[in-house]
Amino acid sequence: MTRDTIxxxxxLEHARHPKNSGRLENPGLSASVHNPLCGDELxxxxxxxxxxxxxxxxxxxxCSICQASASIMSEMIIKKTLKEAIITGRLFDESLRKDNExxxxxxxxxxxxxxxxxxRSRIKCMKLAWDALEECANQDKSPNYT
Amino acid sequence: xPNHTLISQCRKDFPILKREVNGYxxxxxxxxATTQKPKSVIDAIxxxxxxxxxxxxxxxxxxxxxxxxxxxxGRDAVANFIGAEDSGTIIFTSGTTESIKLVSSAxxxxxxxxxxxxxxxxxxxxxxxxxWQLAAKSYGIELVYWPxxxxxxxxxxxxxxxxxxxVKLLAFTMVSNVLxxxxxxxxxxxxxxxxxxxxxxxxxxxxxxxxxxxxxxDCDFLAFSGHKVYGPTGIGVLYAKKERLEEMxxxxxxxxxxxxxxxxxxxxxxxxxxFEAGTPPVAQVPGLKAALEYLKQYGIKQIERHDNELxxxxxxxxTEFPDLELYGPSEIQNRTGVVSFNLQNVxxxxxxxxLDESGIALRAGHHCTQVLHERLGVPATVRMSFGIYNDxxxxxxxxxxxxxxxxxxxx
Numbered sequence: 001m002t003r004d005t006i007x008x009x010x011x012l013e014h015a016r017h018p019k020n021s022g023r024l025e026n027p028g029l030s031a032s033v034h035n036p037l038c039g040d041e042l043x044x045x046x047x048x049x050x051x052x053x054x055x056x057x058x059x060x061x062x063c064s065i066c067q068a069s070a071s072i073m074s075e076m077i078i079k080k081t082l083k084e085a086i087i088t089g090r091l092f093d094e095s096l097r098k099d100n101e102x103x104x105x106x107x108x109x110x111x112x113x114x115x116x117x118x119x120r121s122r123i124k125c126m127k128l129a130w131d132a133l134e135e136c137a138n139q140d141k142s143p144n145y146t
Numbered sequence: 147x148p149n150h151t152l153i154s155q156c157r158k159d160f161p162i163l164k165r166e167v168n169g170y171x172x173x174x175x176x177x178x179a180t181t182q183k184p185k186s187v188i189d190a191i192x193x194x195x196x197x198x199x200x201x202x203x204x205x206x207x208x209x210x211x212x213x214x215x216x217x218x219x220g221r222d223a224v225a226n227f228i229g230a231e232d233s234g235t236i237i238f239t240s241g242t243t244e245s246i247k248l249v250s251s252a253x254x255x256x257x258x259x260x261x262x263x264x265x266x267x268x269x270x271x272x273x274x275x276x277x278w279q280l281a282a283k284s285y286g287i288e289l290v291y292w293p294x295x296x297x298x299x300x301x302x303x304x305x306x307x308x309x310x311x312x313v314k315l316l317a318f319t320m321v322s323n324v325l326x327x328x329x330x331x332x333x334x335x336x337x338x339x340x341x342x343x344x345x346x347x348x349x350x351x352x353x354x355x356x357x358x359x360x361x362x363x364d365c366d367f368l369a370f371s372g373h374k375v376y377g378p379t380g381i382g383v384l385y386a387k388k389e390r391l392e393e394m395x396x397x398x399x400x401x402x403x404x405x406x407x408x409x410x411x412x413x414x415x416x417x418x419x420x421f422e423a424g425t426p427p428v429a430q431v432p433g434l435k436a437a438l439e440y441l442k443q444y445g446i447k448q449i450e451r452h453d454n455e456l457x458x459x460x461x462x463x464x465t466e467f468p469d470l471e472l473y474g475p476s477e478i479q480n481r482t483g484v485v486s487f488n489l490q491n492v493x494x495x496x497x498x499x500x501l502d503e504s505g506i507a508l509r510a511g512h513h514c515t516q517v518l519h520e521r522l523g524v525p526a527t528v529r530m531s532f533g534i535y536n537d538x539x540x541x542x543x544x545x546x547x548x549x550x551x552x553x554x555x556x557x
Contacts, residue, residue, distance in 0.1 A: 012554070038495055038511040039525040061525055063493035064555065125495065 007112035015064035020074035022057040031135035044132035051081040070129035089130035159184040170505025173540035178531030190436035194429045220431035227438045229359035237418040241382035242350040243273040245369035250277040252394040260286030262314045268294040269322040272514040298325040298474040309341040321351035325474030326484035332363045357446045377437030381430035391417040398423040453483040456532040483532035492555045494526040500551040
């Protein structure tokens, strides 16, 4: 098995059996985002306890990459602070832009996506869930994340 | 049988078709998005820049006169190609989108007021929806949608019901860029005119595939893009009937569209220059002219036949797979080479990416028709769309490569 095949299988597994799928009742924060390219939709709901993300759910109407990204993100951000989660998303974004495949440790679980980064048209699919997270942070009045 | 003569003759004219993609010969099946360019078009643009480049309608020197001559002869060629009697009815724009915006702005300002209605169809491209939504905000008009039938067509009987007194324009596409259906322009125009309603025809998908006869059809406006007829990007055409041109205020203000400018006011040049402010797509005009000449060389009848054969070939295969859902008419009559479908339980983006691995270029997404996709009940579709250089074997390759998508996503 090549490295890319292993990565593909990881993504497909998440796409087929997405983690934390659904919608939280009375979420602390929520956001719905669209991919204008293909019309895909993603809804993210977060339950917060103070700064900490206690739980999250996503509903995705989208491709396998978009599904997998939402699933992996959900696993990564639970029990992290919203600020940490946002920073992870931004580091992911930076990694997608870089020529090399070095990634910060926080972004390691997202490495399977980096194998696809030459497909520029799919970057938005990879980032849609993280965009929803940014959108949630924008609505959050407490801290600033810049 | 497929029209091998056309294919074998014309494939060599397109330099890009020699390319390999991911180790496979390029199978370019995204002609509804844009078409590839024959060498004659590329050469015409290069020749302009190398030998005649200057601005038009300005200078008195030799180059300027040559450029103006080339530019205006392009206008004549377009008029001739779409069956317009007078090349003064041809306005060069940047593309279909700008052509429609020109109508919604220049014609709309003078002819639309609060309470008026415009009829659009559910199968319109965003370029024939969004400008009207903006106009609706500015003028207080209402947009009414002519529904698409379950077969993916328009029901003419319904149009009669929609054509109430407050309707001021009917804007519709001649060929759907998703469903592939051909709408009967002449009949629709006749019905609209019998209610005193002018029509705008979006022919972006039609011009490369069938003959256009604006004068015979008596349509009021017709818009298309150069890059979808084997010509360059950055140029489009708006045909407007003389009576309509007279009802239109200027679109953009600037050089070239004026008669006389004073400090506080100006007077306007006559159409079509009145609607061509600023430096027009000068080098693109010889490119577009070369493209139209290229199509004429093979003859639109032969091109139409070839397109039909490819479409039939694709539809026959598609219906053999129970896991493929077709969007658009399944019968070949009044249908052209745009075939959209979905592979059950696989997102169209995923399908398109797997096909790309086999060198097959086609489009996945909503194809700028979200209103139509809402009607179809799916967010996105896979679309193959044919050009004159496509071979039935490329369609076969597409259907074979779908097995890889099945293997990856459905095993």
